[in-house]
Amino acid sequence: MGLTLQYDDVYDTNKLIRFPKANFFMRWLVRLQLLWTIPAMIFETVQVKQEISVLNDGVRNLSGRKEIAHTQEMDFNIIKDASKNLGFTINELFTAAISVGVKKYMITRNDNATDLQMVIPGTVRWEFYPTYESVKLENKFAAFPVKIPLEENHEKAIFKVKKATNKIKTGFTKMYASYIMSLTFGVFVPEHIWKLLMHRASIPYTLAFSNVPGVIKPIVFKGYEIENVKSFIIPGGATGIGLSALSFSGKFMLTMSADLALHVNVKELLTYIEDAVMEYIEISKKGALKQ
Incomplete structure (x- = not known):
């Protein structure tokens, strides 16, 4: 988001959603935990089973060419109110919509898949870049793997996804x-080996989903207010589908990219997910969901 703020006439981190700043002890506690977390992650990665579906053939020789699609803009306050009324987080609402949307897409292809393995990128920055000059062009993100159940029923989906x-x-x-x-690995391991490991580790994952909270106030570039932003994510390795839920100055949009080698109808798949989001908004008008 620092790069986005640099477009503004006045660099102001108050236009970003705040998060608690990690103090010195918290940072070192996380670093100490790496001693057992890294071996555990390597073991988990080796144990991940290959997912086979109409969206993932288990081979993933990607072309590098992408098809993209995006939804219409929505009022982000409607999304926030819906998640609050339902009693779930915004991320849980979106992830449940993915569960429902992908399931319906699978049904139209006679695919009986019951789960979806995906990765969720997350920032590992300790704090915002405080000034314009301090912003660096760096990729301090990492992927968090998660398997979600695919469920056609909206109410069942959101409870299963939450768990x-x-x-x-x-x-x-x-x-x-x-x-x-x-x-x-990027520094010390030869490039061809690193690429092979990345390919192997990412093959089981069908989709990458990024739920990015963008700026909460308008960005003004040379006196002109930027009305909207369309942000598409291109996953690394062999993960061929990228879904982004980006909020920007009170507005919200879903975008999707998919490698042409997957033969995915991107617009259709994204529409199923968008319809699921809209259905959750309607359900939220009845109040909190109870299991």
């Missing part, structure tokens, strides 16, 4: 470990 994604809330150490491993 499946609970570990994300306490998963910063794993994300930081993933970042450190990527950084270390």
Whole structure:
């Protein structure tokens, strides 16, 4: 987001959603946990089973050419109110919409898949760049793997997703470990070996989902207010589908990219997910969901 703020006539981090600043002891506690977190992650990665579906053939020789699609803009306050009324987080609402949308897409292809393995990128920055001059062009993100159940029923989906994604809330150490491993391998391991490892580790994952809280106030560039931003994510390795939920100055949009080698109808798949989001908004008008 620092790069986005640099477009503004006045660099102001108050236009970003605040998060608690990690103090010295918290930072070193996370780093100490790497001693056992990294071996555990390597073991978990080796144990991940290959996912086979109409969206993932298990081979993933990607072309590098992408098809993209995006939804119409929505009022982000409607999304926030819906999640609050339902009694779930915004991330849980979006992830449940993915569960429902992907399931419906699978059904139209006669695919009986019951789960979806995906990765969720997360930032490993300790704090915002405080000034314009301090912003660096760097990629301090790491992927957090998660398997979610695919469910056609909206109410069942959101409860199942909540249970499946609970570990994300306490998963910063794993994300930081993933970042450190990527950084270390990138520096010390030959490029062809690193690319092979990345390809092998990412094949089981069908989709990458980024729920990025963008700026909460308008960006003004040379006196002109930027009305909207379309942000598409291109996953690394062999993960061929990228889904982004980006909020920007009170607005919200879903975007998707998919490698042409996957033969995915991107617009159709994204529409199923968008429809699921809209259905959750309608359900939220009835109040909190109870299991």
